[in-house]
Structure formats: structure tokens, C-alpha cells
Amino acid sequence: MRVSRKQAEENRELVLKTAGKLFRERGFNGIGVADLMRAAGLTVGGFYNSFDSKDDLMAQACQMLIDDINNKWLGHIADPKIEDPYQRIGRTYLSKANRDNPGQACMFNTLASEVPRHQPELKQIFSDGTLTLIEHLATMMQGENDADRKNKAIATFSQWVGAQVLARATAGSALSEEILDVAKSTTNIT
Amino acid sequence: MRVSRKQAEENRELVLKTAGKLFRERGFNGIGVADLMRAAGLTVGGFYNSFDSKDDLMAQACQMLIDDINNKWLGHIADPKIEDPYQRIGRTYLSKANRDNPGQACMFNTLASEVPRHQPELKQIFSDGTLTLIEHLATMMQGENDADRKNKAIATFSQWVGAQVLARATAGSALSEEILDVAKSTTNIT
DNA sequence: ATTATCTATAGATCTATAGATAATGC
DNA sequence: ATTATCTATAGATCTATAGATAATGC
Numbered sequence: 001m002r003v004s005r006k007q008a009e010e011n012r013e014l015v016l017k018t019a020g021k022l023f024r025e026r027g028f029n030g031i032g033v034a035d036l037m038r039a040a041g042l043t044v045g046g047f048y049n050s051f052d053s054k055d056d057l058m059a060q061a062c063q064m065l066i067d068d069i070n071n072k073w074l075g076h077i078a079d080p081k082i083e084d085p086y087q088r089i090g091r092t093y094l095s096k097a098n099r100d101n102p103g104q105a106c107m108f109n110t111l112a113s114e115v116p117r118h119q120p121e122l123k124q125i126f127s128d129g130t131l132t133l134i135e136h137l138a139t140m141m142q143g144e145n146d147a148d149r150k151n152k153a154i155a156t157f158s159q160w161v162g163a164q165v166l167a168r169a170t171a172g173s174a175l176s177e178e179i180l181d182v183a184k185s186t187t188n189i190t
Numbered sequence: 191m192r193v194s195r196k197q198a199e200e201n202r203e204l205v206l207k208t209a210g211k212l213f214r215e216r217g218f219n220g221i222g223v224a225d226l227m228r229a230a231g232l233t234v235g236g237f238y239n240s241f242d243s244k245d246d247l248m249a250q251a252c253q254m255l256i257d258d259i260n261n262k263w264l265g266h267i268a269d270p271k272i273e274d275p276y277q278r279i280g281r282t283y284l285s286k287a288n289r290d291n292p293g294q295a296c297m298f299n300t301l302a303s304e305v306p307r308h309q310p311e312l313k314q315i316f317s318d319g320t321l322t323l324i325e326h327l328a329t330m331m332q333g334e335n336d337a338d339r340k341n342k343a344i345a346t347f348s349q350w351v352g353a354q355v356l357a358r359a360t361a362g363s364a365l366s367e368e369i370l371d372v373a374k375s376t377t378n379i380t
Numbered sequence: 381a382t383t384a385t386c387t388a389t390a391g392a393t394c395t396a397t398a399g400a401t402a403a404t405g406c
Numbered sequence: 407a408t409t410a411t412c413t414a415t416a417g418a419t420c421t422a423t424a425g426a427t428a429a430t431g432c
Contacts, residue, residue, distance in 0.1 A: 002384045002429040011384085026307060029219040032420055045423090046385045054421065102306070112359040113303050116292070117216060126359045127366075134365070154365075154372040155349070162352025169302040169316045175324070175344075176317075182344040192403040192410045201410085222394055235397090236411045244395065 012050040015040045019061040020068075024110045025103040028058055028118070059121045065107040066129035073136050086140040090189035093160050094180050099167045109164040133157065156187045202240040205230045209251040210258075214300045215293040218248055218308070249311045255297040256319035263326050276330040280379035283350050284370050289357045299354040323347065346377045 003011070018040040022031040033054055034044040051057045076085040092098065098105040108130075115126045137153035138146070163183035170176040184190070193201070208230040212221040223244055224234040241247045266275040282288065288295040298320075305316045324343045331346070333339035353373035360366040374380070 001386060001427055008384060027304060043386055049384060110303050112355050113300050114217060115359045127363045130356060130360050131365050151372050154369055155376045158352035158356055158369060158373055159349050161355055162348035165302050165351055166320060166348055169305045170320050173317045175321050179344055179348060182341050183348055186345045191401055191412060198410060233412055
């Protein structure tokens with residue numbers, strides 16, 4: 001029954017990844033610890049070896065999801081093969097594929113509105129994460145100075161988040177695609 | 191124990207109003223039927239006389255909350271004492287008071303991201319409600335034609351929703367107020 | 381010997397229903 | 407007689423823990 005330390009660490013990471021997907025798909029309250037462990041191919045008893053509590057898992061999963069976005073964006077910015085990282089990021093962010101697959105898309109669209117109801121640690125992770133994302137976005141914006149670029153990044157990110165939230169809430173109607181299209185044109189995504 | 195039909199109808203409406211507040215404060219899964227009835231000064235047994243199920247309550251509460259926004263906006267538009275209804279609406283929407291009191295603010299900020307996970311009836315209510323809100327907002331926008339005004343309304347509403355979601359997720363940090371301020375200036379609210 | 385994971389379960393929820401109660405409305 | 411609401415509870419969750427098991431790592 002016992003597995004190697006390496007395997008145990010891999011299991012912990014698998015649980016984190018599974019949680020990241022299922023929290024985005026079903027919300028923090030929409031997936032229980034036992035079902036989550038089963039989805040990762042494990043059983044509930046092992047959970048508390050890796051995590052102090054479900055709250056601890058939520059915090060770790062959110063930190064991981066924010067790091068994933070940051071690393072993806074930084075990778076795009078650094079990649080010489082990607083000519084215009086801002087276009088690439090915005091096109092993906094506002095795609096119908098992202099709208100229809102919340103489990104793979106930006107966590108802010110699905111989980112940000114639940115954050116204020118949870119523990120301070122989680123709020124801190126979201127606060128810090130939002131700031132970092134906006135700073136990265138700001139480096140890709142055109143503007144006269146840093147403050148101007150930051151403001152543009154804030155406007156752009158708010159628009160993106162709001163558009164995906166509303167596009168999902170109206171999915172199936174013509175309005176849903178209009179919302180994504182308008183967000184693209186407002187934020188200069190072609 | 192039995193009350194008059196008038197009183198029973200008033201009780202039903204009180205439960206709806208209480209649900210509207212608590213769903214916005216805690217999410218659909220954050221408040222149970224028994225606690226909700228207690229908050230309304232009643233007990234759980236009476237709930238199923240007024241509602242078929244918790245899903246039914248969610249649908250009715252969301253419809254009521256959307257109607258409330260619509261009626262408030264239409265009232266502002268029709269009120270001769272309000273010089274610029276768009277300014278009035280936007281200033282309230284993006285206020286810190288709204289950020290800090292989700293139980294009294296626009297349901298889209300708190301509940302829209304949960305909608306895709308629930309029953310089709312709820313999705314339909316949100317779809318229809320979003321379209322109606324955008325149409326009302328469009329009448330207050332400046333633009334060359336109907337399509338132009340509708341696009342501006344879509345951009346504005348997405349921006350408002352995204353800004354409040356992010357402002358709440360970052361509440362307590364300086365960024366939170368910056369997000370609200372940027373949304374105001376982007377959507378021409380002074 | 382240590383420990384990662386397993387099965388089983390305690391105790392606290394949650395939705396929904398059953399049957400009793402007492403006031404309304406014919 | 408009817409019925410809106412009450413108390414009590416069934417049955418299904420959910421988080422977390424206890425103790426057993428069997429493989430790792432000294």
C-alpha cells in the first residue's frame with residue numbers, strides 16, 4: 001500500500017491538478033474530498049497526508065492555477081516564435097473553446113466570485129495573483145508611461161473576465177458570441 | 191398554525207427576498223433550505239408548500255433579482271428628477287458600497303459564474319435577463335445606430351461585471367479601488 | 381521501523397417528506 | 407373541512423479521523 005516518496009509527491013501533484021480542473025468545473029463547493037480523490041484514482045484516506053484541510057487544498061490549487069497562467073503568459077512573451085503575444089493571449093482568452101471548457105480556462109472566470117466568501121489566505125492569493133497578472137499584461141500594452149499601461153491592463157483584464165462570465169451565463173444564445181466579439185474589438189484583439 | 195392566504199403569500203415573498211440576499215452573499219450552495227427558512231423567521235417544513243424544490247427557488251429568486259434591476263433602471267430612465275440616468279446607474283454599480291455589500295448589489299457579479307453548472311431553466315432566465323438588461327443599457331448609450339449602441343452596452347456591462355468581480359476578489363488591496371476607478375473612466379462614469 | 385494509502389466510520393451537514401397541529405375559510 | 411406551518415426524521419451527502427495494511431527506506 002505504501003508508495004515511494006517520489007510517487008507520493010506525484011500523487012499530491014495529481015490531486016492538485018485534478019482539484020484545479022474540478023473546482024473550475026463545479027466550484028469550490030461542487031466537489032467533495034472523496035469524489036476528488038476518486039477522480040485522481042486514489043481514496044479519501046490519503047488526502048490528509050498531503051493537505052491540512054479542504055481549505056488548504058483550495059489555496060494550493062488556486063496558487064497553482066495562477067502560477068500556470070503567469071508562466072504561460074511569460075512563456076508567450078519570451079517566445080521568439082510568437083510575434084504578438086498580446087494577440088495570442090487575448091484570442092485564446094476570449095475563444096469559444098475557453099467559454100465551453102471552464103475546466104481548462106482562466107480560474108478568474110469561474111472562481112473569483114467565490115473568493116470573498118472564503119478564508120483570508122485564499123483572498124491574499126487572489127489579490128497577489130491579480131496584481132501579478134495585470135503587471136504582466138501591462139508590459140504588453142501600448143501607452144505613454146507605466147501608469148497608463150497599467151490602467152489599460154486593468155481595463156482589458158476586467159473586460160475579458162466580465163465577457164467570459166457573461167458569455168458562459170448566456171451560452172446557447174446569439175448574445176453569447178456577440179459578447180465575446182465585442183470584448184475582442186474593445187480590447188483590440190483581431 | 192395555519193395563516194391566511196394573504197399572509198401565506200407574503201411569507202412566500204419574504205422567503206424569496208431572503209433567498210435573493212443570501213444567495214448573493216453565500217452562493218447557491220452556501221445556504222441551505224432550513225437556514226434560509228430560519229432567516230425568514232419560518233421553519234423548513236413550510237418551504238415545499240411554496241416551492242417545488244431548491245432549484246425552483248433558485249430560478250424564482252434569480253428571476254426576481256433580474257426584474258428588480260430592470261425595474262430600477264427603467265424607473266431611473268423614466269424619472270424626470272434624474273438628469274443623467276446612465277451616470278446615476280454606473281456610479282452606483284461601480285461604487286465601493288456595492289463592492290462591499292454583495293447581498294444588495296447586482297446578482298450577475300456573484301451568481302452568473304455559477305449558472306452554467308445548474309438546470310437549464312436557470313440558464314434561460316440568465317440568458318433572457320442579460321439580453322433585457324443590455325437592451326435597456328443600449329437606450330442610454332450614444333451611438334450612430336441601434337447596433338452600435340447595443341455593442342457599446344455589451345462592452346459597458348462586461349466591463350462593469352468584470353470590474354466588480356475583480357474588485358471584490360482583491361478587496362483590501364489598493365488594486366481593488368484602482369479597478370473600480372479604471373472601469374468608471376473606461377465607461378465614461380464621472 | 382516507518383509511513384503512504386486503504387477501508388470504515390463518526391458526526392455534521394443537506395434536501396425532502398411524514399404526520400401533527402391549529403387557524404382559516406366555506 | 408381544508409390547509410399553512412410546525413416538529414421530527416429519513417436518507418444522502420460532506421469533512422475529517424481511526425486503525426489496518428503492506429510497501430519503502432534505513
